[in-house]
Amino acid sequence: MTISNLRVNETNLQRLKKTPPKTVTSIKDGHVGGLEPRVTPKGTISWSLRYRVNGAGQIGKRGRSKAGPQKRLKIGRYPAIGISEARAIARNHLLEAERGNDPAILLQIRDHENQPSAYLVGDLIEQFFEQYANANLRESTRYRAKSQVYAHVASRWGNIPVSEITK
Numbered sequence: 001m002t003i004s005n006l007r008v009n010e011t012n013l014q015r016l017k018k019t020p021p022k023t024v025t026s027i028k029d030g031h032v033g034g035l036e037p038r039v040t041p042k043g044t045i046s047w048s049l050r051y052r053v054n055g056a057g058q059i060g061k062r063g064r065s066k067a068g069p070q071k072r073l074k075i076g077r078y079p080a081i082g083i084s085e086a087r088a089i090a091r092n093h094l095l096e097a098e099r100g101n102d103p104a105i106l107l108q109i110r111d112h113e114n115q116p117s118a119y120l121v122g123d124l125i126e127q128f129f130e131q132y133a134n135a136n137l138r139e140s141t142r143y144r145a146k147s148q149v150y151a152h153v154a155s156r157w158g159n160i161p162v163s164e165i166t167k
Helices: 010-018 083-098 103-113 121-136 139-157
Strands: 025-027 035-039 045-051 071-078
Touching: 010 025, 010 035, 010 045, 035 083, 045 083, 071 083, 071 103, 083 103, 121 139
Parallel strands: none
Antiparallel strands: 025 035, 035 045, 045 071
């Protein structure tokens, strides 16, 4: 359920935390489009962002790429992340989506880079086919691309960490 007539402010969030709704409820933020605090029946409040990646959709009748499907990204829990901080984070994610970059994937890459074990080239190839090619390429094109990439790239570079590739 979505509430659109309730303002997102400290008073209303504290009120919802004390007397939570019977179902999971989202409140649309009037300052940042797509930002929603979600309140569970147990009183947990989490920030989420609904967005579309620019250019990730199919090609329209006039030859322009459309925005992709709507996605939801979890930002964090309230009160650990306050209203102003959630809005700033959401604005940054929306800016990336407008540029054609999926914020969820950028966060995965950033988190993975901070881990000691880096991505292998083979991992990125698999991720490419799972997240992009399966959704945007026809089956015959996807099959041909997959066979070429695995024959010429993954066979030689698949087990090499991306961080070791310099040129």
